[in-house]
Amino acid sequence: MITSGSGWAEDPADATTPVANSAAAVERLSANAPSLERLDARVSVCRACPRLVEWRERVAIEKRAAFRDEPYWGRPIPGWGDPRARILVLGLAPAAHGGNRTGRIFTGDRSGDWLFAALHRAGLARLATSTRSGDGQRLTDVRIAAAVRCAPPANAPTPEERDTCRPWLVRELDFMRQRLAVIVVLGGFAWAALWPALVEAGYDVPARRRKFGHLSEVELPGGVLVLGSYHPSQQNTFTGKLTEPMLDEVFARAVAAAGETFPDSGA
Numbered sequence: 001m002i003t004s005g006s007g008w009a010e011d012p013a014d015a016t017t018p019v020a021n022s023a024a025a026v027e028r029l030s031a032n033a034p035s036l037e038r039l040d041a042r043v044s045v046c047r048a049c050p051r052l053v054e055w056r057e058r059v060a061i062e063k064r065a066a067f068r069d070e071p072y073w074g075r076p077i078p079g080w081g082d083p084r085a086r087i088l089v090l091g092l093a094p095a096a097h098g099g100n101r102t103g104r105i106f107t108g109d110r111s112g113d114w115l116f117a118a119l120h121r122a123g124l125a126r127l128a129t130s131t132r133s134g135d136g137q138r139l140t141d142v143r144i145a146a147a148v149r150c151a152p153p154a155n156a157p158t159p160e161e162r163d164t165c166r167p168w169l170v171r172e173l174d175f176m177r178q179r180l181a182v183i184v185v186l187g188g189f190a191w192a193a194l195w196p197a198l199v200e201a202g203y204d205v206p207a208r209r210r211k212f213g214h215l216s217e218v219e220l221p222g223g224v225l226v227l228g229s230y231h232p233s234q235q236n237t238f239t240g241k242l243t244e245p246m247l248d249e250v251f252a253r254a255v256a257a258a259g260e261t262f263p264d265s266g267a
């Protein structure tokens, strides 16, 4: 595991960053985070879920054979991207040998290959690939986050872990409120996790919500569009359930809707 402040590229934390060791501490340290940057730092050192802490750190020691010679991040993965983004992309959780290895969301795994290539085609990412922290990748008008910030065994966080992690997302939604126009939700888990976070962040949410589906849309009364997309998991992309044109359609819709809400891209 990488110690905060040890020189890892793009590490948002340092030795003074407060560490959440319980659900109550996540609530407190998210609520009083003074900025998005400090929130990211606090997320990146969180230790509130014992099972996930044990798993992410064990994976970082045992490693996959292909990455045997690489250091693994082994910590939670904070949101990442443009701090003035109009578009938030929300996924499920980091991958054990993707974000948990590279320290950046959707970076270094097959799902990320698909996602960043699509963001690049849409003009939202500088590079078509995202391989490691410090690789020169940059997002414009987009921030990416996960509903659960630590890699879970079998990609399956428990309901308790999902709920413990929620305050980080709530505060992130709070910081993004001024500019947020579209939330692209990758997969049904993130779709279900988003709604209580929006309510807790004070967004106006309709009582009746649409079921998750590809290109499902819910317009929040305050003007934010929630847009569903199949997750670019290997299972979906290998089977053709999600294709590149389908993902391109999602980001074309997101860019158009963001432009309708805030004509100034801020880029």
Ligand code: SF4
Pocket: 026, 043, 046, 047, 048, 049, 052, 053, 076, 148, 149, 150, 161, 164, 165, 166
């Ligand atoms: Fe902290 Fe979230 Fe990781 Fe749990 S899943 S340890 S709350 S960052």
